[in-house]
Amino acid sequence: MLTRRALLKAAAGFGLATFGFTGYALGVEPWTHRIVRYRPRLPAWPQDLNLKIALVADVHACEPWMDLERIDQIVADTNKLRPDLVLLLGDYMAHHRFVSRSIPAPEWANALARLKAPLGVHAILGNHDWWDDQDAMIRGKGPVRARRALEAAGIPVYENDAKRLRKDGRSFWLAGLGDQLALRVREGAWPRHRTRIRGVDDLSGTMAQIHDDAPLLLMAHEPDIFPRVSKRVALTVAGHTHGGQVAVAGFTPIVPSRFGSRYARGHIVEGDRHLIVSAGLGCSGAPIRFGVPPEIALVELGGANA
Numbered sequence: 001m002l003t004r005r006a007l008l009k010a011a012a013g014f015g016l017a018t019f020g021f022t023g024y025a026l027g028v029e030p031w032t033h034r035i036v037r038y039r040p041r042l043p044a045w046p047q048d049l050n051l052k053i054a055l056v057a058d059v060h061a062c063e064p065w066m067d068l069e070r071i072d073q074i075v076a077d078t079n080k081l082r083p084d085l086v087l088l089l090g091d092y093m094a095h096h097r098f099v100s101r102s103i104p105a106p107e108w109a110n111a112l113a114r115l116k117a118p119l120g121v122h123a124i125l126g127n128h129d130w131w132d133d134q135d136a137m138i139r140g141k142g143p144v145r146a147r148r149a150l151e152a153a154g155i156p157v158y159e160n161d162a163k164r165l166r167k168d169g170r171s172f173w174l175a176g177l178g179d180q181l182a183l184r185v186r187e188g189a190w191p192r193h194r195t196r197i198r199g200v201d202d203l204s205g206t207m208a209q210i211h212d213d214a215p216l217l218l219m220a221h222e223p224d225i226f227p228r229v230s231k232r233v234a235l236t237v238a239g240h241t242h243g244g245q246v247a248v249a250g251f252t253p254i255v256p257s258r259f260g261s262r263y264a265r266g267h268i269v270e271g272d273r274h275l276i277v278s279a280g281l282g283c284s285g286a287p288i289r290f291g292v293p294p295e296i297a298l299v300e301l302g303g304a305n306a
Helices: 004-027 068-080 105-112 127-131 134-139 145-152 203-207 223-228
Strands: 034-038 051-056 085-088 121-123 161-167 170-176 183-187 194-198 216-219 235-238 266-270 273-277 295-301
Touching: 051 068, 068 105, 068 295, 105 145, 121 170, 127 134, 170 203, 223 235, 223 266, 223 273, 235 295
Parallel strands: 034 295, 051 085, 085 121, 170 216, 216 235, 235 273
Antiparallel strands: 051 295, 161 170, 183 194, 266 273
């Protein structure tokens, strides 16, 4: 029989557990980051082409959650990995109600410009980088202020672009897509208007720029493009999902993807096609993380790293 005392104890225990979860999810996990390593064997990547790639995704620069001091620490920890290549996977801007101060784009871009890699630092944009720029929303096109800040800091931005790079005398391609959720387009007249999301991504146009059989890496902010990516691409890398931000016993209740948790985070293999989704560093919607620590991902390709 359930007594009043037992009921009170159960209620107290639930309250403590809820308080503990909230305190950890708000006050501990979002403030740290870890290094996650991947060593995939890729059918379309030569085993004698060794490459270390650092993935920095979803910074969401803002105070107090991702201030310049914390970005500096992320940069320092990434540089300690001594990557050949650093890929910035979009969403540098922050848009949630708990931001006490937005960090101007030139400030976080100059901080990220201190990243070091022999083959350079390369960036794409995310949906929040577009949504932050109301002028771009009105124009229906970029360049957005995040792109201008990155390029002013010396970091090239890829929007449906491809570039040929070389490592140890071997060539490979790096391509980056425009964002798939870039534009919020309002259709119809008030009060029956609706907002439609339109991307600026062009996968076929990007692939058309690849003119030889050198291996290809593809950057995409949202992983939802992956079902359309051919096996010609050795590896697709993405961010955006934050791993769902909350995971309990491996279950992610909310993932910002039309595929649910299929591409939430980690190394996903479908047929001969490979995708790595970083859980990223910042927060979106609410500044909480539970079971999905912020991360810098290091991807090591080639036989010496496999």
